[in-house]
Amino acid sequence: MDQAVIPAGSFVMGDASGDGNPGDGETPLHPVRVAAFSIDAHSVTNADFAAFVDETGYRTESEVFGYSAVFHLAFAGDDADVLGRPPQTPWWLGVGGADWRHPGGRHSSIDDLSDHPVVQVSWNDAQAYCAWAGRRLPTEAEWEYASRGGLDGARYPWGDDLLVDDAWNCNIWQGVFPTSNDLADGYLTTAPARHYAPNGYGVFQTVGNIWEWCQDWYDPQYYRHSPEFAPAGPEHGQQRVLRGGSFLCHDSYCNRYRNSARSQNTPDSAMSNAGFRTVGAP
Ligand SMILES: [Ca+2]
Numbered sequence: 001m002d003q004a005v006i007p008a009g010s011f012v013m014g015d016a017s018g019d020g021n022p023g024d025g026e027t028p029l030h031p032v033r034v035a036a037f038s039i040d041a042h043s044v045t046n047a048d049f050a051a052f053v054d055e056t057g058y059r060t061e062s063e064v065f066g067y068s069a070v071f072h073l074a075f076a077g078d079d080a081d082v083l084g085r086p087p088q089t090p091w092w093l094g095v096g097g098a099d100w101r102h103p104g105g106r107h108s109s110i111d112d113l114s115d116h117p118v119v120q121v122s123w124n125d126a127q128a129y130c131a132w133a134g135r136r137l138p139t140e141a142e143w144e145y146a147s148r149g150g151l152d153g154a155r156y157p158w159g160d161d162l163l164v165d166d167a168w169n170c171n172i173w174q175g176v177f178p179t180s181n182d183l184a185d186g187y188l189t190t191a192p193a194r195h196y197a198p199n200g201y202g203v204f205q206t207v208g209n210i211w212e213w214c215q216d217w218y219d220p221q222y223y224r225h226s227p228e229f230a231p232a233g234p235e236h237g238q239q240r241v242l243r244g245g246s247f248l249c250h251d252s253y254c255n256r257y258r259n260s261a262r263s264q265n266t267p268d269s270a271m272s273n274a275g276f277r278t279v280g281a282p
């Protein structure tokens with residue numbers, strides 16, 4: 001796995017653009033200092049995760065539970081596999097037979113996706129991979145510092161404007177969410193993990209493509225009292241932090257494809273638009 005070495009330093013953490021959702025806790029802006037670390041230049045791929053599973057026999061939580069969460073346009077299963085559809089977010093299906101090898105359901109596969117990010121992995125699954133790899137998940141502060149690529153206060157890893165020379169530099173949603181995607185960025189679901197231009201630290205696709213698990217518990221109030229040096233998140237919680245947004249982000253529903261955006265889910269949840277990358281010594 002290619003590593004980006006992130007120098008020790010300081011930055012202003014949080015939403016400097018006023019784009020954040022008030023309930024997410026992207027503010028107050030606050031200074032943060034971090035020690036040097038290395039971070040996977042791209043998110044962990046299906047090939048990377050397969051190496052871990054081949055060596056350890058690990059079974060992901062979706063495989064144990066027998067189902068996982070699939071975006072409706074990516075569904076590839078039998079009608080009887082659809083176990084549920086949350087009324088508030090009916091574009092998500094609970095799908096029997098969906099797991100990291102079958103991200104859209106039992107009739108999907110990762111045969112042509114070895115260089116795409118692994119998805120349908122829970123925070124607990126990510127911990128197991130990290131233990132095998134001798135790594136750990138980034139803290140939320142490390143993730144944001146790496147995502148910023150040395151650009152102070154910018155909205156995106158490459159600057160403040162979404163398009164770069166009139167072209168898409170990340171994989172989100174174009175069109176009418178959640179029914180019609182005109183694929184201006186090239187992808188309905190995941191893009192290869194090394195696609196688009198990396199940021200100033202050589203880090204690919206923190207923003208867009210897939211949500212990435214961080215080590216921390218999630219607390220929208222945390223920035224009000226977090227320590228300046230190496231904040232590691234609240235001591236307790238029910239949900240773990242997710243960062244960076246995904247191929248499903250669209251301003252009409254979710255503008256969280258930004259450096260400072262925060263989301264969360266329970267540590268045993270897995271989705272077709274979430275994975276992770278790891279950090280370690282510089
Ligand atoms: Ca897309």
Ligand SMILES: [Ca+2]
Binds near residue numbers: 209245246
């Ligand atoms: Ca991402």
